[in-house]
Amino acid sequence: MSIFAFKDSIPFTYDGEKYYLLNVGWVDVDYVVYRKALITMDKMTFEDSEKTFTNLSKVTNKEARDQLKFYLNKDKEIVKINNNQEDKEQRENLSNSEILNNFKREDVKEIPNSSYGLVEIDRAGARSRWFFVEIKDGKLNFISEIPDTSPDMSGTIDENGSILLVCKDINGNEKQYKSTNLGKSFELIN
Known part of the structure; x- marks a missing residue:
């Protein structure tokens, strides 16, 4: 519980249960989701979060919904960034080939x-x-x-x-x- 006192957490409900989205990163954003139990908070793995939060429109807090969307799609964003880098290299090679057309x-x-x-x-x-x-x-x-x-x-x-x-x-x-x-x-x- 003490970690929630020092870090900003975003509370939200999903299917009637209470959750907290906590940014545990210091420089880069790195989220962890906690499920509120009777007395304690249970940390969820990324895989548990993917299985649980299948319909983000059910998330009550808009800020939490946006951050959960970012968190659940982080690997897809990395692939997208890598694809953008490959596209950039292909465009550079194409423009270099176009330059050679003048010679x-x-x-x-x-x-x-x-x-x-x-x-x-x-x-x-x-x-x-x-x-x-x-x-x-x-x-x-x-x-x-x-x-x-x-x-x-x-x-x-x-x-x-x-x-x-x-x-x-x-x-x-x-x-x-x-x-x-x-x-x-x-x-x-x-």
């Missing part, structure tokens, strides 16, 4: 002995934006964006099939990147 094969710095290449899609002063692409049937297919913005870039493929990029800035400083996953990501190696 021709002649614009590609081809990587010798491969179907891969580098396309400088934008330049601002001493910085450039580069895409790593695959050339297939004369068409440029987006794979990834190069993490470096040096204006001079070249690539090779080593005997293990790893893709190596050499990036030179306007002062002649050199950085090297390596990809072991067919150009989907590059790691700085020096």
Whole structure:
């Protein structure tokens, strides 16, 4: 009972029984439902809450109804957020492919002995934006964006099939990147 004295609880009734919805989280919202027994309060598991509160319109307190809806759908919201992230990544890849529609094969710095290449899609002063692409049937297919913005870039493929990029800035400083996953990501190696 002492926990109810320090934390805000929302009382409500459902099918004639008295319940309390308690936020036990300190920073993030984390609810627990308690059922009032004769003298004590019985803590309900999430599964018990899902089975008990099947018709939220029966909840007497509007605030409790809204918070219960949030609590009972928390896992669904996480899936929705993850799906939104996947949708965002798909839209970004689509827009990157659309950017490549403005370029021709002649614009590609081809990587010798491969179907891969580098396309400088934008330049601002001493910085450039580069895409790593695959050339297939004369068409440029987006794979990834190069993490470096040096204006001079070249690539090779080593005997293990790893893709190596050499990036030179306007002062002649050199950085090297390596990809072991067919150009989907590059790691700085020096």
